[in-house]
Amino acid sequence: xxxxxxxxxxxxxRKYKDKQVPWDNIVSIMQAGKYAPSAGNLQNWKFIxxxxxxxxxAIAKACIQQDWMETAPIHIIVVAEPEKAERYYGTxxxxxxxxxxxxxxxxxxxISAHSLGLGACWIGAFDEDEIWxxxxxxxxxxxxxxxxxxxxxxxxxxxxxxxIEHMVFFEKWWGRLEPAKTHLGWWSVxxxxxxxxxxxxxxxxxxxxxxHVKKKLKNK
Numbered sequence: 001x002x003x004x005x006x007x008x009x010x011x012x013x014r015k016y017k018d019k020q021v022p023w024d025n026i027v028s029i030m031q032a033g034k035y036a037p038s039a040g041n042l043q044n045w046k047f048i049x050x051x052x053x054x055x056x057x058a059i060a061k062a063c064i065q066q067d068w069m070e071t072a073p074i075h076i077i078v079v080a081e082p083e084k085a086e087r088y089y090g091t092x093x094x095x096x097x098x099x100x101x102x103x104x105x106x107x108x109x110x111i112s113a114h115s116l117g118l119g120a121c122w123i124g125a126f127d128e129d130e131i132w133x134x135x136x137x138x139x140x141x142x143x144x145x146x147x148x149x150x151x152x153x154x155x156x157x158x159x160x161x162x163x164i165e166h167m168v169f170f171e172k173w174w175g176r177l178e179p180a181k182t183h184l185g186w187w188s189v190x191x192x193x194x195x196x197x198x199x200x201x202x203x204x205x206x207x208x209x210x211x212h213v214k215k216k217l218k219n220k
Contacts, residue, residue, distance in 0.1 A: 001115045010111060013119030016071040016150035025116050026074060029149065032112035033078075038101035039093060044084040045102050045144070048135055050075040055134060062130035063123050063146065072121075072148035076109065077135060078102050080142040102144035109147055119152030 030047050038044065050056055051074060059077075060069035069075070080102050085093030106122055113120040123146040131143045169175045 003111075006111050006115045010114040011119075011156040012121045013148075013150075013152045013154060013156070014068045014121055015152070015154040016073065016119060016148070017153045018071075019073070019151045021074050021118060021150060025113075025118065026076075026149070028116065029109045029112045029118075030076070032108040033105040036101065036104035036108045038104070039085060039097035040088055042084050042088070042101070044081040044098055045105055046079045046081065046141075048077040048079060050077065050135075058134050059126075059131065059146065062134060063126040066123065066125070069123065069146075069148050071153075072150040074149040076147040076149065077131065077143060078106055078145045078147070079135075079137060080144045081140075082142050083140050098142070099144065106145050106147060113147075113149055117151075118149055119154075121148045122146075123148065 026049060030049075033045075033047060034043070050059060053070075056072070056075055057070050059075055060066055063069060080098045082094035082098045085098045085101075087093075089097055110120050110122060126143065126146060128143050131137070131146075132139075132141075137143070170177050
């Protein structure tokens with residue numbers, strides 16, 4: 001599967017088949033997470049794989065009673081090590097760079113799972129204290145996200161997305177360029193065509209008005 005196709009067609013899956021995921025696939029998914037960018041290449045994260053029924057049930061309960069999570073045969077908990085980033089980058093490293101790195105790792109894993117024919121979902125709503133207790137985490141660690149993985153048992157529709165021209169500015173907030181000078185794919189081509197057609201119509205209308213005025217003057 002091409003990278004852009006995997007990004008475009010990935011969906012959040014919340015229904016899974018009763019089918020185990022090969023361990024090789026799980027390793028490949030975590031390898032993808034490992035290659036995510038991180039500040040100073042610290043890679044200050046750890047992945048905890050949970051397969052047991054009891055712990056998956058406990059984790060689902062700690063995730064604001066999201067019982068559907070129990071149907072996913074694999075949970076991967078992404079745990080950050082903010083103290084490592086703080087050592088080099090201070091508070092900004094602990095509170096921002098660490099979160100950014102873990103988010104990049106999670107996204108890599110989601111795309112990798114989809115490319116392998118698996119479904120996955122990024123869970124951000126959970127009781128962190130309860131997850132700490134379930135996984136016996138040290139106090140200085142931070143839970144950044146939980147990924148459910150399994151074979152999808154649903155086909156979610158494509159969610160609505162904003163058009164790219166509604167999301168892009170140039171040079172400054174609300175900065176715009178003339179349509180003919182933009183380089184945003186079909187949007188720029190479409191806008192240029194509309195502008196060109198409008199110019200042609202205006203010119204054609206102007207010529208008709210001139211001809212009409214000439215006729216009027218001749219009749220006088």
